[in-house]
Amino acid sequence: MKKHNFSAGPCILPQEVFQQASEAVLDFNGTGLSILEISHRSKEFVAVMKEARALALDLLGLSGKGYHAVFLQGGASMEFLRVPYNLMTVNGKAAYLDTGTWASGAIKEAKAFGDTVVVASSKPENYNHIPKSFEIPTDADYFHCTSNNTIYGTQMRQFPETNVPLVCDMSSDIFSRTLDFSKFDLIYAGAQKNMGPAGTTLVVIKEGLLNKTGRSIPNILNYQQHIDKESMYNTPPVFAVYTSLLTLKWLQNLGGIPAIEKVNEAKAALLYNEIDRNPLFKGTAATEDRSKMNATFLLENEAHAALFDNLWKNAGISGLNGHRSVGGYRASMYNALPLESVQVLVDAMKELERIA
Incomplete structure (x- = not known):
């Protein structure tokens, strides 16, 4: 039976990427060596890293606009x-918007460096809106x-106009959608949603942003070191970077972000229309802030839970359970999830309505 993977992450990747990556595990580009054992200093992998960094900027529309892309380790955390x-000056101040668990985690770390101002928070309402x-x-x-909140199913539609550097966690x-990425001074994203397997993080940094803090930064934590060493300051996560490159090339071949955005819009519309139409379900996020990546919803009557769970599991659906802080269900519809999988979920919801 075909599996329909709605996991919030690590998540679904394109089948052709799985195939290419699995072949590289046995023999990478005819070298006779596995991608898992090839030297990260070899000309073959240096070419992979260079292409991945360049393609990331190209897909974001930032090539030639004064940005650097680096692949790092440690996740978005x-x-x-x-x-x-790297950005908060000694005795300085930073502003944060609190929209969920991961935003809250970022705020906690920033407080160790200086005055951290939370400009607004939706925590009192269990982060159900932006x-x-x-x-x-x-x-x-x-x-x-934080542009999208996986746990609570909310997503920023607009970003503030500000004269201070704009930093965004887009993990x-x-x-997944077209934006004017040149509005951002620093973007970071763990790979394991729309880009590759867990193990690497893409960071995009605008030139002129760094070296202004007045503090001494350990080399491993210094963005400038990683830029200068072209993501090779220490041994990079070779397989994760290579698989991310394959995924970015898959996206490029589809037509880039504008093309995948249309697919993502269709998937989100299909599922949210059913949530709103079906009297047995209700969404948890404010309608105007609903995420197109992570749809969170509940049953109106928990007595239907066992029946619905059997329906979606028997349909080959995986990873639909909601996060413990919200409950219910969470359908993560990242780039590689086909529209067909969303239709299978919608059919299960309709079947519950018919037999409940």
Whole structure:
């Protein structure tokens, strides 16, 4: 039976990427060596890293616009620390928007470096919406936000106009929709949603942003070191970077972000229309802030849970359970999830309505 993977992450990747990556595990580009054992200093892998960094910028529309792309380790959680280390000045200030668990984690790390101002928070409402009315201090070293919230199913539709550097954690929706990415001074994203397997993080940094803090930064945490060493300051996660390159090439061949955005819009519309139409279900996120990557919803009557769970599991669906802080269900519809899989879920929801 075909599996339909709605896991929030690590998540589904294109089948052709799995095939190419598996072949490289046995023999990478005819070298007679596995991608798992090839030297990261070899000309073959140096070419992979160079192409991955360049393609990431190209897909984001940032090529030739004064940005650097680096692939690092430690996940987005490491960037919670690295961002204030590299951007918050000694005795400085940073502004944060609190929209969920991961935003809260970033705020916690920043507080160790200086005055961390939370400009707005939706925590009192269990993060079911994106705050709209807030002011960013003009003397802040940067403003940090999280574009998509996997746990609570919310997504920022608009980003504030501000004169301070704009930093965004795009871990769960990068490469999924068209944006003017040149508005951002620093973007970071764990690979394991729309880009590759867990193990690497893409960081995109605008030139001129760094070396202004007045603090001494350990080399491994210093963005400038990683830029200067072209993501080779220490041994990079070779397989994760290579698989990310394959996924970015898959996206490029589809037509880039504009093409996948149309698919993502169709998937989200199909599922949210059923959530709103079907009297047995209800969404958990404010309608205007619903995520196109992670749809969160509940049963109106928990007595139907066992029956519905059997329906979607028997249909080959995997990874649909909601996060414990929200409950219910969470359908993660990342780039590689086909529209067919969403239709299978919708059919299961309709079947529950018919037999319940």
